[in-house]
Amino acid sequence: MTDSLGNWRRTHYSQELDDDMDGELVTLMGWVHEIRDLGGIIFVLLRDRNGITQITAPSKKISPELLGEIRKLRKESVLAVRGKVQGSPKAPGGVEVIPEEIKLLNNSEQPLPLDPTEKVKAEIDTRLDSRFLDIRKHGVSAVFKIKSTMLHSVRVFLEKNGFMEVNTPKLVGSATEGGTELFPITYFEREAFLGQSPQLYKQMMMATGLDKVYEIAPIFRAEEHDTLRHLNEVISIDVEVAFADQEDAMNILEKLVHNAIKEVKENCQAELEDIGVELEIPELPFPRLEYEEVIDIVNSKGVPLRHGEDLSRAAEKALGEHMDGYYFITNWPSDIKPFYVMPHEDEPEKSYAFDLMYKDLEISSGATRVHQHDLLVERIKKQGLNPDSFQRYLAAFEYGMPPHAGWGLGAERFTMCLTGMKNIRETVLFPRDRRRLTP
RNA sequence: GCCCUGGUGGUGUAGGGGCUAUCAUGCGGGCCUGUCGAGCCCGCGACUCGGGUUCAAUUCCCGGCCAGGGCGCCA
Secondary structure, three states, X not given: OOOOOOOOOOOOOHHHOOHHHOOOEEEEEEEEEEEEEOOOEEEEEXXXXXXXXXXXEEOOOOOHHHHHHHHOOOOOOEEEXXXXXXXXXXXXXXXXXXXXEEEEEEOOOOOOOOOOOOOOOOOHHHHHHOHHHHOOOHHHHXXXXXXXXXXXXXXXXXXXXXXXXXXXXXXEOOOOOOOOOOOEEEEOOEEEEEOOOOHHHHHHHOOOOOOEEEEEEEEEOOOOOOOOOOOOEEEEEEEEEEOOOHHHHHHHHHHHHHHHHHHHHHHOHHHHHHOOOOOXXXXXXXXXXXXXXXXXXXXXXXXXXXXXXXXXXXXXXXXXXXXXXXXXXXXXXXXXXXXXXXXXXXOOOEEOEEEEEEOOEEEEEEEEEXXXXXXXXXXXXXXXXXXXXXXXXXXXXXXOOOOEEEEEEXXXXXXXXXXXXXXXXXXXXXXXXXXXXXX
């Protein structure tokens, strides 16, 4: 039998208790983390969003009925406790609560599918199957609090800098953007696809006079990749600015990244401690490496990489050994970048594209975009695509498209940088990969 | 998709052609008034699926599925 919440409301979270409050009556609500029944005294560790409080029930001080109720509690049951705060050097954190009344708000089945106290660690697959339980662990929820703080800081930063948040469609009618595989879906009597990127839409926004836009939204890629850094659904932080070039775009990006790190360090101290991360605030500006220099660095490490090639995983790793922290790679070959990337005027085999790297991980890529209609058509053709399929996009370039630049930043990969997580799945509540579609 | 390794109680593991399948944690019961990885006693609970070899397969072989690591793919 369980109790109803009634008029009980939480008065404090665990972390809000301290020994100054000695004698104060408080109501705590949370989950039974552990029970240590020593016979004449029972310790219950009550876990809530912020921390854990020891509920101490000595048989001499509380009624036999209450002691009996406490003795029957099971791990991970939902419990409300009304009791007096007691400062005690013997209690963890120096504070405990002596219960006067408890409510068992809901029971938990036993055995649990994984151990939230982590006496026995569970594998990521087991954890993802029971993600709701997994996230009860403070070290796991910390990652999501950090991600939330990061995303909030990004929005505040962009709004302060005159950007406007937009929403572009995730249901798209054409698979002709080239590059990555798309997920086909049934759209009434037609075929449609899940959007791989807001790229073409945010560029069209540049022809509207809104000048500075951003979108934070899911993108879908139907690649059969099976790595620690890829998922089939991720959140992309996308920015596009009119009357700007790649330098402006890089400036915004590095300031945004810098600001996010600062905000996380300031606002997530407890969470960073939970996961054992010492965040360093990088210096601005981030180092810039030209693609040509990257080839030399990688080759000098004994990893083969030819001009015109994209970075192999081995090349990324070699580079990551050479470059610590955040850095840009600029002046990429035009051929390995998408059609909308602006080539150098005098040296069209080079482009105004850049990637932002953190050690050996690419977290963002961007560029000055092609804003001239005819050049864009030429680039589309050169990449083996059909300009006819881009009619509605190309139209935006015929009636006054300003020069513009932008980038996309992977929210999960950035979260990996902030938290030190080695598996991108750790940074998504319910990750979607090659095999996992549930929960 | 490719290569390597693996799949044993709820969780994490040891092992291995025939024996009561190891250990920890957990779960159930008992003892215990300061635990904090509580302790002690008793009990419970498992060999990924399909096929093959064999007198006998959880163990060996083949395949599937799944996982870990690496790579590829990732405009």
